[in-house]
Amino acid sequence: MTSGVTIRSLTTISELTEVNKLEAEVWKTTAIPVHQTLTAIKNGGIMLGAFINDQLVGFNYGFPGIKNGRLHLCSHTMGIHEGYRSKGIGRLLKLKQRGTALAMGYRLITWTFDPLESPNAYLNLQKLRGIGANYIENIYGKVEDALNAGLPTDRFQVEWWIDSLHVTEHHSFRQSIQLSHDKTVIDPFINSQGLPELIDERNVVDFTIKNQWFVPIPWSIQHIKNVDNGLAVDWRMKTREIFSSLISNGFVATGIKRLEENQVHYYIFEKRDSLQINDDRGVL
Known part of the structure; x- marks a missing residue:
């Protein structure tokens, strides 16, 4: 539910100070200094705030970056107040970021996220149409x-x-993609603790024989970490090898299938060169 939310650019020291306080509260760590965020937004950066009844409940901060001669916006941090999460505010912030960045001349926005955090994967890939x-x-x-x-x-x-057909066209067909065992890189199972776990051996090793692959991740890595941190580390290490291998073979993560009843979701990986991203092959 996103009614009553206002998203706007933040530019003053007092506004950035409020962001600083919210960031510290959200992440439970030292926030980015105001003098740094102020300097960034005066030099091509973007700071957005989400407000409900004039209360700051979320923010999104990015600064300009350059790599291989290509200018892009580095979307560095986003945070939502604990009491306002799962209401679509993160998506509103990202869409406003896209519109603001396009108006400033950006074509590409980058950021990082933990691939085992399935809610972030769903927002970043499925809703926003970014690629891993x-x-x-x-x-x-x-x-x-x-x-x-x-x-x-x-x-x-x-x-x-942000100006590509991959982002702007409707891609509802990915919702109807059916999982198939012959395209699933590794199988999960439910262990004696009732938690999802990965088998020790992959199903396949030759990524060149198909144009699409599925990789399972747990529905809540934080829950697993709280119950059995060793199992969480096992998920990290096994998926690290698989994700790295897929990307080195020309695949990128393009979506995620959510299967809560199985305690796992599945990444969809597709060939990068099959996507309409208009990147001029200037891969970062």
């Missing part, structure tokens, strides 16, 4: 905040080609 383009192992090192403690900080780097 790169896999980076332990990018932030050891992080001890509430979400990251206990696991290596592996991340997907999302590429969001």
Whole structure:
């Protein structure tokens, strides 16, 4: 439910100070200094705030980056107040970010997310139509905040080609994609604790024989981590190898099938060169 939410750009020191406070509350860690965010938004960055009844309940911050001669917007942090999550505010912030970035001349927005966090995967890939383009192992090192403690900080780097047909056209057909065992890279099972776990051996090793693959992830890695952190690490290490292999073979993550009744969801991987992303082959 997103009625009554206002999204707008934030530019003043007082507004950025409110973001600083909310960021510290959301992430339970030291927030980005106001002098840094202020400098960034005066030089091509974007800070957006989500308000309900004039109360700041969410934010999204990005700054300009350049790689291989290509300018893009690095979407660095987004946070929603605990009492306002799962109401579509994150999606509204990202859509406003896209419109603002397009008006400023950006074509590409990038950010990272934990590939084992299925709600983030659903927003980033299924709703926004970003692609999981790169896999980076332990990018932030050891992080001890509430979400990251206990696991290596592996991340997907999302590429969001905001003026491409991949993003702008309706892709409802992915909702009807049927899982098939012959395209599933590794099988999950429910262990004696009632938790989803991965078998020790892959089903397949030759990614070149098909144009689409499925990879399972748990419906809640945080729940698994709280019950059995060793199992959470096992999910990280096994999926790390699979994700890296798929991407090195020209695949990217394009969506996710949510199957709550099985305690697992499934990533959809497709060939990058089959997508309408208009990237001029300038891959980051």
